[in-house]
Amino acid sequence: MTIGPLSKQTGCNIETIRYYERIGIMPKPPRTEGGHRIYREEHLKRLTFIRRSRELGFTLDQVRNLLMLVDGDDFTCDEVKTMTLDHADDVHRKIADLKKMERVLKDMVSQCNRGDVPDCPVIDALFQTRACLS
Amino acid sequence: MTIGPLSKQTGCNIETIRYYERIGIMPKPPRTEGGHRIYREEHLKRLTFIRRSRELGFTLDQVRNLLMLVDGDDFTCDEVKTMTLDHADDVHRKIADLKKMERVLKDMVSQCNRGDVPDCPVIDALFQTRACLS
DNA sequence: TATGGGACCTGTAGTTGGTACAGGTTCAAG
DNA sequence: CTTGAACCTGTACCAACTACAGGTCCCATA
Numbered sequence: 001m002t003i004g005p006l007s008k009q010t011g012c013n014i015e016t017i018r019y020y021e022r023i024g025i026m027p028k029p030p031r032t033e034g035g036h037r038i039y040r041e042e043h044l045k046r047l048t049f050i051r052r053s054r055e056l057g058f059t060l061d062q063v064r065n066l067l068m069l070v071d072g073d074d075f076t077c078d079e080v081k082t083m084t085l086d087h088a089d090d091v092h093r094k095i096a097d098l099k100k101m102e103r104v105l106k107d108m109v110s111q112c113n114r115g116d117v118p119d120c121p122v123i124d125a126l127f128q129t130r131a132c133l134s
Numbered sequence: 135m136t137i138g139p140l141s142k143q144t145g146c147n148i149e150t151i152r153y154y155e156r157i158g159i160m161p162k163p164p165r166t167e168g169g170h171r172i173y174r175e176e177h178l179k180r181l182t183f184i185r186r187s188r189e190l191g192f193t194l195d196q197v198r199n200l201l202m203l204v205d206g207d208d209f210t211c212d213e214v215k216t217m218t219l220d221h222a223d224d225v226h227r228k229i230a231d232l233k234k235m236e237r238v239l240k241d242m243v244s245q246c247n248r249g250d251v252p253d254c255p256v257i258d259a260l261f262q263t264r265a266c267l268s
Numbered sequence: 269t270a271t272g273g274g275a276c277c278t279g280t281a282g283t284t285g286g287t288a289c290a291g292g293t294t295c296a297a298g
Numbered sequence: 299c300t301t302g303a304a305c306c307t308g309t310a311c312c313a314a315c316t317a318c319a320g321g322t323c324c325c326a327t328a
Contacts, residue, residue, distance in 0.1 A: 002295095004304065014305090015287060023285090034294045036305055045261060052260050057235050060285065070257055077254040081246050084256050088239040091232050098229045101191050105222040112215050120211040122218050123204055126186050127179060138275065148276085149316060157314090168323045170276055194314070 001039045010047045017047065025050060025064055057091060135173045144181045151181065159184060159198055191225060 007014045020026040026047060029037045046067075053063045062083065069079055104125075111121035141148045154160040160181060163171045183204075187197045196217065203213060238259075245255035 002305075013287075016285085018306095019286060032294085034305085035307095036294070048262075049260050052262065054285090056238060056260075057232075066257070066260070077246055077256075080254045080256045081243055084239055084243050088236055088243065091236045091239065095229055095232045095236065098191075098225050098232070102222055102225045102229065104190060105218055105225065109215055109218050109222065112211055120214050122211075122214045123200070126183050126190075126200070128182075128186065136276075147316075150314085152277090153315065166323085168276085169278095170323070188314090 001044070003037050003039070006039045006044060006047065009044060010051055012047055012051050020047070020050065023060070025060065025067060056087075058087060062087065135178070137171050137173070140173045140178060140181065143178060144185055146181055146185050154181070154184065157194070159194065159201060190221075192221060196221065 003014050003017055006012075007017060010017075017026065021028060026043070029039050029043060031037055049067070049070075050063055053066060054060070058066070065083065066080065108122045108125045111125070137148055137151055140146075141151060144151075151160065155162060160177070163173050163177060165171055180201075183201070184197055187200060188194070192200065199217065200214065242256045242259045245259070
């Protein structure tokens with residue numbers, strides 16, 4: 001399988017696959033005489049793993065760690081569980097932050113019922129020093 | 135006021151203030167003979183506006199637009215309201231995505247009650263092609 | 269008035285996670 | 299044997315900053 005089909009099967013951009021190789025989270029695959037990359041099932045699996053982890057919001061650094069655990073196959077289920085829980089916490093905090101943001105934005109807008117007067121409560125709110133978030 | 139005090143009063147990094155000047159969303163301030171930047175109340179206000187908008191998740195491009203509306207002071211309340219509502223929608227979508235993420239992560243972890251066996255349901259889940267998000 | 273050191277200056281490079289070319293080569297179908 | 303799609307490398311770019319290095323300025327204190 002060349003890079004094109006791999007790209008199609010994983011939904012991962014060709015440039016991105018080459019980027020993953022460059023930064024070392026995908027292995028350098030064998031090549032044809034002419035220099036084209038040839039991938040096999042194992043590459044497909046690994047790239048799927050990476051994409052899936054990224055979809056779930058793991059950073060490439062976290063993915064790297066997960067892959068090290070997998071590669072070493074001396075990982076403990078516990079290590080992986082811990083990483084995942086930590087990450088779940090991050091996501092949870094992010095949700096909370098965004099909810100605050102949303103509330104503030106909606107509040108600002110709800111102050112606004114005038115049509116086209118150049119005296120806008122949203123703008124006023126943005127000029128407030130008081131941090132509503134945090 | 136020099137850049138240090140401005141930084142302290144806004145909570146905005148000195149390097150960031152200079153960056154904002156470079157990209158043109160903060161105006162070039164007057165200087166002392168020796169070349170130190172001197173800021174006044176108006177700069178403090180503007181920077182506060184920028185930081186507050188950024189805190190609320192507006193991109194610098196959106197901030198630029200908001201500032202254009204403010205500067206021109208021919209903006210209509212409606213334009214600002216629209217921008218803010220659009221942005222609130224973005225935030226809303228982001229929250230939904232993160233919630234899905236969180237659910238998948240928690241589900242993965244809940245499969246995991248073994249101690250240190252190198253056969254981990256989380257890893258298995260990450261190897262699944264099936265996209266649970268999307 | 270000299271001086272020490274903290275605050276400031278410019279310019280460049282690095283970060284994350286990719287994307288977007290340009291300009292050239294290879295592969296495979298017809 | 300030709301043609302054009304797919305591939306190659308290398309570099310530059312995106313947001314939104316941050317982090318130096320290496321030099322200058324300012325002002326409080328002795």
